[in-house]
Amino acid sequence: MAGNLSLLVFSPLVFGILLLVVRKKGNWIGILATFFPVIVGSFFFHQYFKKGIQSISEKWPWISFHPKGFDSLKDPSFLTIDYELQLDGISLAFILLTVLLTFLAAILSWNIEKHRNLYFLLLLLLEIGMLGLFVAANLFLFFIFFEMTVVCLFFLSGKYGEKGKEKAAFHLLLYNGAGSAFLLFAIVLLFLQTGTVHIEQLQHLLHTGSVQLNELTKWSIVLSILIAFGIKMPVFPFHQWMVLMHSHVHPAIVILHSGVLLKIATYGLFRFGIGLFPNEWEKISGLLLFFALVNIFYGSLFALRQMDLRRVWAYGSVAHMGFVLLGLALGSETGIRGALFQSISHGLISGLLFLIVALILTRFKTTDIGKLSGLRQGSPFAVFLLFVGGMASLGLPATSGFIGEFLVILAAFEHHPMVGTLASVGIVLATGYILRAILSISYGPLPSMEGEKGTTKDFYSDFSDENKGNNWKWNMEKKRDPRVTYEVYEWLPAIVFVLFLIGLGIYPQWLIEFFVGA
Amino acid sequence: MVSLSAYLTVALIVFCIGLFGALSHKNTLIVFLSIELMLNAVNLNFIAFTKYGFFPNISGQVIALFVMTVAALEVAIGLAILLTLYRNKKTIDLDEIY
């Protein structure tokens, strides 16, 4: 079995290497290269369910530290960090989400023409980072993959997007850099205090009490972890970078960002927050609940007054991640399961929502709710998607969003009925902003499209300017009206998203089974 | 008998004068001279310690010889650089150089 997990992590490169050699057909190679991880992922899925293999791990010796030199000062202790990967149910769930979303995002990036090979290469590297981070069995490796995602995302978002993308990229870099700094500090402290970074060993050492950390160290580690993932999540005061990302960067990247990268926070808080320091977690759960509620209300209220569809979705994500934090903060079994479920389902939901953004952007060159209207007449398919996504997002039964939020609120009512009530109010608010956005886009007169006959420049000045870096193509020359017809690379991923959303809503059990270990 | 601290004090005073000159003066030649003064003070320290030190031995005098050599080298190179600068700019005043 050795090497299987490494194959999974580095599977994007198997075909991705071709991108370095072959100049043309970069999009074909890119899609092929992202499809391969899907195959590998489903192989693991198969093994997990059919053969009942609960946990797969892999280990190679990697770095050894030789503390010497000033021998007289201290007893030299021999420290090592190994290359260790481990896969359990929760990792597998996130892995599957990653491979699926990357594959769909790659399909959706079909149209990218400028520096296409670089784009797909970065996308694949990003995928490696994400996959690696979910199967990393030690904190050191986790950190390496974590940083890898940040760097790849910096280049992707700074290069592919529209006006303001560079600013978004720098915000991403600095906020996430600050977050990773806290994480690094926590990891180094843990490593020195316990002599290991392996997560299971750490759990063992900390729970059995064979390593006693003093209070200061313990709390500084817990707080560092909280801040690190709080920025990633994002929790209220640190959310600005994420809104910028959502509203200026190419939708295909945002799908990955919103769908997978924000979920790193869930995963991290679950593994390192609750997993390593359950007692401390309980002590500060009140504070976390407060932040979760702030997130829900802040996100929902701000989403209500945004005029840009992308910003609505962005603040909606803030609110949804509030639910995730709520579930984690409760710390009960239901709450955690709900949070994990909500993470996966929100990944799919935001995938669909930003796919719609991509559709609208390529057709109407704007996502301004004030300018868009009457989509129902022009593109009924988009409206259908919009409704499915919106319903899932506000947690209507029979969609996956319902299950996640239901579980979380259920857990909240068990211990803190007040919190549960407030969270329910949050769902009502969500109904408000989602319906507002959907309805104002779908109904009403079609936008006046004077641009259609050659004057597109004025209307879409932000997009048509070559030098501003608009990298997806608005194909006006085609004979058929592009506003109504859909290419394969557009409807195929959309259908997949819809199937998954409804499938999970109707039969949530198979996803919850992943979380049994939790 | 003159004590060790008397020699050290003389060296200290000369060193501080040199340091003051090197930090405050703007004429490059004076700065070089000030640095030479500092090095002289160092040598006086070394040699005072060869006689009166805690572990008196002659190696301090050898060190003083090395220091002198290095001082001469630095002056030689410094003046060479000064000459090139003067050729290009016709001044050696630090204020005018910049």
Add this chain to the structure above:
Amino acid sequence: MNGEVIFFVLFSLGAIIGAVFVLVFRKAVYALLSAVLTFVSMSGLYILLTAEFVAGVQLLIYSGAITILMLFAIMLTKQKTGTTRKRMIRFQWPVIIPIVLLMIIIFYGIHKVTPPRKPVSYGKNNTEQIGELIFTQYMIPFEMISVLLLAALIGAIILAKKENT
């Protein structure tokens, strides 16, 4: 008051006054000459400390080589005036306070240093001892100095060579 003290006072006064005048004189040549006073007084102090060989070398290198080198530089660069009085005031006051502080701090350290051992006088075979030390214990630095001289020689030649491009 014996002769050693008298000579010590004389030489140290010479060294300090010379050092002060280096900074006071406005003409570079005068400054150089007052530096020579310091150098010579220093070599007097070395003799008081029974380091005759070093004193001789001091006279040769400092008062001889370095001074002559500096004189050449002064002549070549047509140095006339030193620092003007106005600029001196502007630049010196901020520097003088920390330096005086530094001096007081160090003086506090050295004014009561009393070595437990008797002072050692290096008699007539002073030079011999130095030579022996150089060729045994300090052999490697000595060899390195020769490389250093080579590098400096090359450097000075490249830098000072006059050529047109």
Add this chain to the structure above:
Amino acid sequence: MDFSYEWHVMTPEFSILMTIILIGILDVLLPKKIDRKWFGWLAVGGTFLSFGLFLTLLPLDRTSILFDTFIFDSFAKGFKFILLFGGTLLLLLAVGSKKEQGMEKYEMEFYVLLLTALFGGMMITSSNDLITLFIGLELVSVSSYVLVGMNKWSKKTNRAALTFLMNGSLATAITLFGMSYLYGIAGTTQLQTFLQHFSEVSNPATRYLYIIGFCFLFIGLSFKWTTMPFSLWAPDVYEGAQTIVTAFLSAFSKIIGLIMFFRLIFTVFSETVLDQHVMFSIFQNSLLILALLSMTFGNMMAIGQRNVKRLLAYSSIAHGGYMLAGIASFSAHSMEAVTYYFLVYSLITIGAFTIVSYITDGNEADEQTFTGLFKTTPLLAISLTIFFISLAGLPPTAGFIGKWKLLISIIDGGSPIHYVTAIGMIGMTIVSYAYYFRIMASMYFQYPNKEEKFSVRLPLVILLFLCIAVTFLIGLLPNFGTPTWI
């Protein structure tokens, strides 16, 4: 007296010295007409020879010759390896890059001076004596003064050289002043007997002097390793010198300064003698504060720079701070961490400067030159990205592992000031993202001002390949970066 020393431990140094002499003699003997370009390859050959001889010496245990003035121990092995490696890369860079106008005449001098500096550095790693350390340092300094000033037709260079020389001489004087007190108390310049002697006469008065002596020594040396408070000369000098010389200064001469400092405290403090911990903890705290200051100063100043050479100068001040913190942390991990970081730092700095010298080609290194580099010469852009990511300390490059090791070494120190330093270092790394990524952003996200491809020269390609390969090798498999013989 027994003179049968094991001279063969000096063969690496001797071979460098022989190369210097050979180049000098050849230059004199050969007729003027013959092109002297190949002297560079001769110098590279000399370092290779030295490297080979050095490798044969590795199995030796601690050997010392000439009354312990020259020792060949694990410390010397580790740092000689780094110096020879860095020196070879630097020579390759010098061979490959285009010299500035008028510099073609001075091939011999250039390589002789570079080799002299290498020789000085190698002597420093092995020396066990304050005087040898001092003269080794002077070897490096004097040759770098001349190297900086070599391009004597440019006023900017003249100014840079003069600033450099005056600061350098001042620093030398201050260092020596400190040394003189240390000599006075201990009566010896030998590092090993140093503390023993000192502990014999330890009382409040001598301790006071001792602290003064060490403080002066540190302040003077900080000129060499370009950290606060003596780092203000660096940006001007780095900008004024030729790019190769700048690479030499920031990758090589800085490391030599730090090695000297490390040798000093490594030898003096590594043995348990009376109240050494008390003594060192005083220096340690002040050094950690200095390190913090340099990190902050370097990174903060670098953000505003538009000239890439100046930017790298400030960033090298910051890196000096990191390394100083690693040394001063003085924990069980510092030896390994610092060795590794030196190796990585010299690799990536030389790599980055290779590209800078490539692109600027003797012109001003303005940031504008890098705009849209990915469009014109993707190879260079990607290489520079790797080096910058490494400098910023991001995985999966060697820079990250280096920073990790430094952090471990700092936090392992265990006192509050260590924690503060570690936090400061992590925070400053984030600040450094701002300027490294700004340049990368302008390389990738913007369009070039002029569509001009940069031609590719073979030695530079070899050099870049070497740097990148080693960076990744020791970044992915860090055990290679810390061989067991260190």
